[in-house]
Amino acid sequence: MGDFNAIVSMDDRIGSPVRLHDIFPKKQCMDACQLTEVKTVGRHFTWNNKQDGESRVFTRIDRVLSNSLWDDKFPTTEAMYLPEGTYDYSPMILSTTSHNSQKKPFRFYNTWTSSSNMFRVTQKLKWIKGDLRSLNKKGYSNVEALKLVRQKQLLEISEEKATAESYRIANDNLLSFLHQTAKVQWLEKGDENSRLFHQSIKQRRKHNAIHLSRMLRTSFNPIIMERGPKLTEAHKAMLTCDLSVSDVNRVLDDIPSNKTPGLDVFNSHFFKITWETIKHDFDAAIAEFF
Structure with a gap:
């Protein structure tokens, strides 16, 4: 039980490549010692480097291994991996007592028919x-x-x-x-x-x-x-300056959508939502008028 600093599967690391020679030593050791991993719940990855973005690496290097003698004596062994929080390792709780109180299924035995009851x-x-x-x-x-x-x-x-x-x-x-x-x-x-x-x-x-x-x-x-009063020269220049579609669009945005429409009965909200379609016609009308 602990940090073996090794992986046994291609799924045991993300964020950096996994090669076969990273897996082989640990699997060979487990096979030679006839060890298997106990049941695990909670987090899959038990360690990460706490880096940001693409530099973040998650890996599963902590395990609880058991042999046949342990499995016979503690058949309900379970390792629960908790969130790591501010640490790089995930805390682990090892339990050897079953928390499942499952009821046994009902079975009818034929020998019951031989009873007088x-x-x-x-x-x-x-x-x-x-x-x-x-x-x-x-x-x-x-x-x-x-x-x-x-x-x-x-x-x-x-x-x-x-x-x-x-x-x-x-x-x-x-x-x-x-x-x-x-x-x-x-x-x-x-x-x-x-x-x-x-x-x-x-x-x-x-x-x-x-x-x-x-x-x-x-x-x-x-x-x-x-x-x-008469118009000043500044007013005259303002009235004779060229207007662009962007000028009209800016003025249109300043008009509340629910204001009373003009003689064409279309209010400003209609022109706002259809502006991309009609702005070229506006440009041509302005150029012809001025």
């Missing part, structure tokens, strides 16, 4: 035959029909899950629609059916109409009635 056993078996028949009629009389019923119930459950998933998708779509229509940033799931948010949608439409009328009066009257 065998008649009483068979008589009791006849007595319980009637009770078993009653049990079969009450709960197991038509197992095929019961199987079909359970199969139908299982199918209904599966369809219910599919329907629930379809409902979830439809509900998410409704939430998205209400979010964009109501133009509120605090809409949460579960509130879509309340009067508050339907009233918010109506209020938004009314506000838009009032806001448009007020904007026309406050914004355009001063412009029409008097001369406003």
Whole structure:
């Protein structure tokens, strides 16, 4: 028992090559001494070099060997290898007591029939035959029909899950629609059916109409009635500079996805997710306009 600093199998090391002459001496020694390895549980590799990345090497160099005399005296010997933790070697616990309390299987021996008590056993078996028949009629009389019923119930459950998933998708779509229509940033799931948010949608439409009328009066009257400020040279240069697709993409990213769409009824979210497809058309349109 201990560190033999040798391996006996090609599977006993990873991280560095294994050659046949690394295996032969240890196997030859075990064969000559008629030794075998006891049962092992836990970690397979018992040592590693604690290096990082591809330099890490794992190997199995610790073993517990036994001969036939030991196996006869301690047939349940077991070696448990624990995680190494901060050490390079894995701790090992050797146990010679079996922890398995397996029950022996039942066997019927033919010699039992020669006993005088065998008649009483068979008589009791006849007595319980009637009770078993009653049990079969009450709960197991038509197992095929019961199987079909359970199969139908299982199918209904599966369809219910599919329907629930379809409902979830439809509900998410409704939430998205209400979010964009109501133009509120605090809409949460579960509130879509309340009067508050339907009233918010109506209020938004009314506000838009009032806001448009007020904007026309406050914004355009001063412009029409008097001369406003003139553009500076810097403003003129900004208006006449060349625009690129990257400029448009940067501005598009800054627009919230749920903002009100333009006259083409497509909002910024649509253009964001389709940008790779339509950006060349945007480039051509910008070049033609400017």
